[in-house]
Every structure is written in structure tokens, then in C-alpha cells.
Amino acid sequence: MAGKPTRTRLVEGATVAVAAFVGLLVLFMASDALGSAGLPGGGLAEFLVLLGRVLEALTGLEMFRFRFVWYSLATGALIGVVGPLVGMFVVHREMALIGETLAHTAFAGVAAGLLVASATDWSAPLLLSALVAAVLGAFGVEWLAERTETYGDVPIAVMLTGSFALGTVIISYGGGFSGLNIDSFLFGNISFVPVGGAWVMVALSAFVVGVVATQYKQLLFITFDEQAARVAQFDVSLYNKLLVVLTAMVVVGSMQVLGVILVAAMLVVPTAAASQVAESFREALLLAVLVGEVSVVSGLLVGYVTGLPAGGTVVLIGIGFYLLSVAASSRSVSLSLH
Amino acid sequence: MSEDAARRDDPPVVAVEDVTYDYGETLAVEDVTLTVESGEFLGLVGPNGSGKTTLLHLMLGLLEPDEGSVSLFGEPIDEFADGHRIGYVAQQATQQGSAMPVTVEEVVEMGRYPHRGSSRLTDADRRTVREAMERVEIADLADRRIAALSGGQRQRAYIARAVASEADLLALDEPTVGVDAESRDRFYGLLQELNEDGITIVLIEHDIGVVTDRASRIACINRQLFHHGDTESFVESDALEEAYGSTSSVVHHHH
Numbered sequence: 001m002a003g004k005p006t007r008t009r010l011v012e013g014a015t016v017a018v019a020a021f022v023g024l025l026v027l028f029m030a031s032d033a034l035g036s037a038g039l040p041g042g043g044l045a046e047f048l049v050l051l052g053r054v055l056e057a058l059t060g061l062e063m064f065r066f067r068f069v070w071y072s073l074a075t076g077a078l079i080g081v082v083g084p085l086v087g088m089f090v091v092h093r094e095m096a097l098i099g100e101t102l103a104h105t106a107f108a109g110v111a112a113g114l115l116v117a118s119a120t121d122w123s124a125p126l127l128l129s130a131l132v133a134a135v136l137g138a139f140g141v142e143w144l145a146e147r148t149e150t151y152g153d154v155p156i157a158v159m160l161t162g163s164f165a166l167g168t169v170i171i172s173y174g175g176g177f178s179g180l181n182i183d184s185f186l187f188g189n190i191s192f193v194p195v196g197g198a199w200v201m202v203a204l205s206a207f208v209v210g211v212v213a214t215q216y217k218q219l220l221f222i223t224f225d226e227q228a229a230r231v232a233q234f235d236v237s238l239y240n241k242l243l244v245v246l247t248a249m250v251v252v253g254s255m256q257v258l259g260v261i262l263v264a265a266m267l268v269v270p271t272a273a274a275s276q277v278a279e280s281f282r283e284a285l286l287l288a289v290l291v292g293e294v295s296v297v298s299g300l301l302v303g304y305v306t307g308l309p310a311g312g313t314v315v316l317i318g319i320g321f322y323l324l325s326v327a328a329s330s331r332s333v334s335l336s337l338h
Numbered sequence: 339m340s341e342d343a344a345r346r347d348d349p350p351v352v353a354v355e356d357v358t359y360d361y362g363e364t365l366a367v368e369d370v371t372l373t374v375e376s377g378e379f380l381g382l383v384g385p386n387g388s389g390k391t392t393l394l395h396l397m398l399g400l401l402e403p404d405e406g407s408v409s410l411f412g413e414p415i416d417e418f419a420d421g422h423r424i425g426y427v428a429q430q431a432t433q434q435g436s437a438m439p440v441t442v443e444e445v446v447e448m449g450r451y452p453h454r455g456s457s458r459l460t461d462a463d464r465r466t467v468r469e470a471m472e473r474v475e476i477a478d479l480a481d482r483r484i485a486a487l488s489g490g491q492r493q494r495a496y497i498a499r500a501v502a503s504e505a506d507l508l509a510l511d512e513p514t515v516g517v518d519a520e521s522r523d524r525f526y527g528l529l530q531e532l533n534e535d536g537i538t539i540v541l542i543e544h545d546i547g548v549v550t551d552r553a554s555r556i557a558c559i560n561r562q563l564f565h566h567g568d569t570e571s572f573v574e575s576d577a578l579e580e581a582y583g584s585t586s587s588v589v590h591h592h593h
Contacts, residue, residue, distance in 0.1 A: 092438045217451045224440055227428045231398050232452040233421030275439050279483050284439040
């Protein structure tokens with residue numbers, strides 16, 4: 001118990017650092033957009049790329065001189081924030097597999113988007129069709145859950161496998177869509193995040209952070225004690241829908257880097273690690289974001305430098321944190337952060 | 339909020355009229371009519387599976403009656419919106435949320451949530467929370483994770499949540515399951531104090547001795563209402579034998 005204020009201060013300080021880091025990356029994107037449109041304000045992006053060149057000259061690490069790396073990093077940094085932010089509620093409502101399910105419906109959405117694009121001249125952005133499919137899937141899961149009175153394994157498994165099956169059938173029907181990167185959607189790809197995709201992630205993240213910031217109390221109450229929240233006249237059904245839609249958004253945004261198969265890890269793993277050691281919900285939320293952030297960013301860097309797949313590296317680093325927190329929490333009550 | 343209730347010349351806190359509810363084939367509550375007046379301490383007793391919890395859920399709007407109507411504080415239940423006037427401690431709340439990292443203070447703060455909607459808690463809210471924790475003597479546990487507490491301590495945290503919400507009605511469903519005897523006595527002492535302060539209490543309890551000691555009125559149900567009146571008349575009546583006796587006959591009928 002002793003030294004608790006220090007611990008709180010450390011967690012809060014680290015959270016501010018994360019916010020500053022994410023802010024800088026989003027500013028890079030804004031600056032790069034202004035610069036390439038020939039408007040003033042491109043200085044920051046130029047500066048960061050220049051910094052990347054200096055780094056290359058000093059250490060031989062070339063990645064930071066590429067603009068696409070900065071976009072991937074920005075997308076990853078946002079995943080590290082919004083994944084755990086939504087995951088804390090989803091996991092403690094015992095809906096952990098919802099993320100996995102919605103990722104698979106999003107995959108069916110990508111396939112449908114590709115089919116529409118090949119059959120017509122209209123090529124909708126694939127992330128948009130993924131988002132539509134995931135949100136529809138979210139309502140589908142919610143509908144099944146209300147009918148079966150639980151987020152049971154069975155409706156989840158039906159949705160998960162069913163939508164993946166649909167995706168594979170559509171892809172095969174469309175003749176494989178040669179040249180399109182289905183693999184990137186399945187496994188994620190650090191160099192795959194296009195400028196537009198990064199901006200979609202910014203928009204989704206802004207929405208998710210805004211909702212969690214303003215509806216934190218309702219989400220927490222319902223997560224902790226659903227019946228009491230209903231007696232207190234909270235619209236539990238509405239918040240359940242909101243939560244699955246937020247999950248769908250996080251999944252679609254994160255899929256670009258982590259891939260369909262691994263995307264649920266960002267909801268579950270940092271939450272599990274933080275919940276093991278945190279005392280309060282608020283502290284757990286901040287810790288989960290920290291774990292998520294460190295996992296994503298270090299995973300992307302390690303993945304890039306070593307050529308290992310980024311998604312897998314990110315998830316394995318996160319699981320490393322989880323194992324550490326399990327070991328730490330069984331050993332002693334007062335855990336220091338360093 | 340309790341001034342409000344007093345000024346309005348006290349409509350019944352809960353009014354249940356001809357309420358029937360079934361789970362598919364099984365009739366859980368049949369044609370029950372009863373009112374809970376402001377300031378009452380109602381003990382709801384009956385054998386296992388007698389529909390006590392179902393009746394309480396109907397009273398609180400967690401279930402909708404198949405027939406009949408329920409009103410809370412004089413308003414039909416589907417128009418009732420003052421959630422903060424009710425504090426509810428669900429069955430087995432002692433075992434709840436164990437994997438979730440939440441401190442006692444965060445739980446008690448939830449009592450203020452219905453007052454604030456989407457805006458932040460104020461300093462006055464935090465004061466109310468502090469006072470509620472002091473009232474039930476758990477202020478020293480404020481920063482402890484709720485899962486790390488004993489059953490009795492956890493129970494008091496839930497009561498503190500209701501106190502913090504300045505509820506007029508406190509509804510408790512077998513709140514002392516898994517709580518040691520000493521903590522139970524303290525807990526019921528606390529309930530009596532709160533009742534003396536004017537909070538209406540509806541308590542489901544399987545230990546009939548506790549109920550007759552503490553409650554001012556008793557409703558005894560086994561699907562139907564067998565007795566509803568003050569504690570003395572309940573003790574003198576044979577409602578208990580009838581209600582409990584009829585369980586075995588019901589079981590008998592079916593097989």
C-alpha cells in the first residue's frame with residue numbers, strides 16, 4: 001500500500017507521455033497532408049523525415065525516413081489506445097470473443113467490397129465495406145445475445161465461422177481477385193497501411209475516445225453490475241449496442257496492421273495484463289493503454305527491423321506483459337512499476 | 339430527494355396490483371397485490387423457488403408482469419425515470435465482479451452516476467461518497483479492490499452505494515448469503531438505522547428469525563401471497579406453515 005501516490009503518478013505520467021506521442025504522430029499526418037497539398041504547415045512532417053535520415057546516417061536504421069512508416073506507426077499507436085480502451089469494458093462484460101467474431105464479419109465485408117468493385121466500376125474503399133459488415137455483425141451478435149439471453153459460446157461461434165465461411169465463398173466466387181492483398185487483411189502488414197486507411201483510423205479513434213470519455217460512468221456501471229444499472233434506469237440495451245459498435249470500429253481500424261486473425265488480441269491481452277495488477281478500474285484502464293501502446297509500437301519496430309510479421313510480434317510482446325503481470329501479482333501485493 | 343417524497347403526501351413507494359408472471363410453463367408469481375408504504379421495512383419471505391426474487395424483480399421493473407401492473411413512487415413503472423431513488427443489491431452480489439479491478443470507492447461512486455448523466459462527478463458528489471463510506475464504516479477500505487474484501491465488507495460497500503445515491507427505497511435480495519454471523523448482525527443493525535432515517539426497505543431473507551426481529555411488515559409468498567401485514571400478526575398467523583407446506587404439496591402434485 002505504501003508508495004501508492006507515486007505509483008498513481010507514474011501511471012498518469014506515462015499516460016500523458018502516450019497521449020503526447022500519439023498526438024505527435026497524428027500531427028505528422030496532418031502536416032504531411034498539408035505539405036503534399038502545397039499548403040503551409042508541412043514543416044513537421046519534413047522535420048520528422050529528416051530526423052529519420054539523420055538516424056539512418058548514425059545507426060543504419062533506415063525505416064524512419066519513409067513516410068509510410070510514420071503512417072503505420074500512427075495507425076499502430078492509435079490501435080494501442082483504442083483497443084485496450086474498449087477491451088476493458090468488453091472483457092469485463094465477458095464478451096471477449098466478440099472482437100474476434102467482428103473481425104471475421106469484417107473480413108466478409110472486405111470480400112464483398114472486392115466483389116462489388118470487380119463487378120462494377122464503383123470501387124468503394126474496402127475499409128468502408130469492412131466497417132459496414134462489422135457493424136451489421138455487431139447488431140447481429142447483439143440480436144442473438146438478446147434472444148439467447150447470454151453472450152454464449154454458440155451464437156458467437158456461429159457468427160465467427162459463418163462470416164469467415166461467407167468471406168471465403170465470396171472470394172472464390174470472384175475468382176480470387178488477383179493482385180489484391182487478401183493476405184494483408186488476414187495477417188496484417190506494417191507497410192500496408194495506406195494514407196486513407198490511417199485517416200480512417202484517426203476518425204474511428206476520435207469517435208471511440210469521445211464516446212468512452214463521455215459515457216465512461218454508464219459503461220463502467222453496466223459492466224460492473226448490470227442489474228443495478230437497469231434499476232438505476234440506465235438504458236442497458238442501448239449501451240450494449242454502443243459497446244459492440246465501438247468494438248466493430250476498433251476491429252476494422254486495427255485490422256490493417258494486425259490482421260483479421262490477431263485483431264482481438266489488442267482488446268483482450270492488455271486488459272488481462274492490466275487487470276491482474278491494477279487496484280482501481282481507472283488505473284487498469286490507463287495501464288491497459290500503456291501495455292497496448294508499448295506492445296504495438298515495439299512490435300512494429302521489431303517486426304520491421306527483423307522482417308518478422310508485425311501483427312504476430314505485437315501480440316507476442318503483449319502476451320509477454322501479461323505473463324509478467326501474472327507472475328508479479330501472485331508474488332506480492334504492492335507492485336512497483338519498475 | 340426524501341423531502342420530495344414527504345411533500346407529495348406519500349404515494350406508496352411500491353404498488354403491485356394483481357400481478358402474474360410465468361417463466362414459460364411455470365407460474366412464478368400469481369395474482370399478487372401488495373403495497374409498500376414510505377418508511378416501511380418489509381421482509382419478503384417464502385420457501386426456495388417461491389417467486390420472491392421474481393416478485394422483487396417485478397417491483398423494480400427488471401421484469402415486466404404478464405398481467406397486472408406495478409407502480410413506483412406513484413408512477414407506472416414504464417414511466418418511472420428517477421433511477422437514483424432506488425438502491426438495489428442483487429442476489430449473490432457478494433460474489434460479483436470478482437475478476438474486475440474496481441475499488442470500493444469506485445463502487446460507491448456509482449451511486450452518484452444516475453444523478454449526473456454524462457457530466458463529471460462534482461466535489462459535492464465526492465463528499466457524499468466519502469460520507470456514505472464513513473456511515474457504513476468502510477472509509478478505510480476506500481482504495482481496496484472490492485474483490486479483496488470479505489463478504490460482509492463487500493455487502494456494506496453495496497449499501498454505501500445506495501446511501502450515496504440518496505435512495506428512498508433500498509431493495510436487497512438475500513444480502514447476507516456467505517457473510518459471517520457477526521457481520522450479519524452489524525449489517526442488519528445498519529439496515530435498521532437507515533430505516534429509522536426514513537429509507538424504505540424491501541428485504542428478501544431466508545432466515546425468518548432475522549426478518550421477524552427487524553422488519554416492520556412481512557409479506558409471505560409461495561407463488562401466491564399468503565400473508566401481508568405487520569410482523570406480530572405474521573408470527574401469530576399460520577401463513578408460514580401454509581406457504582411452506584404448500585411447496586411440498588405442489589411438488590407432490592407434479593410428480
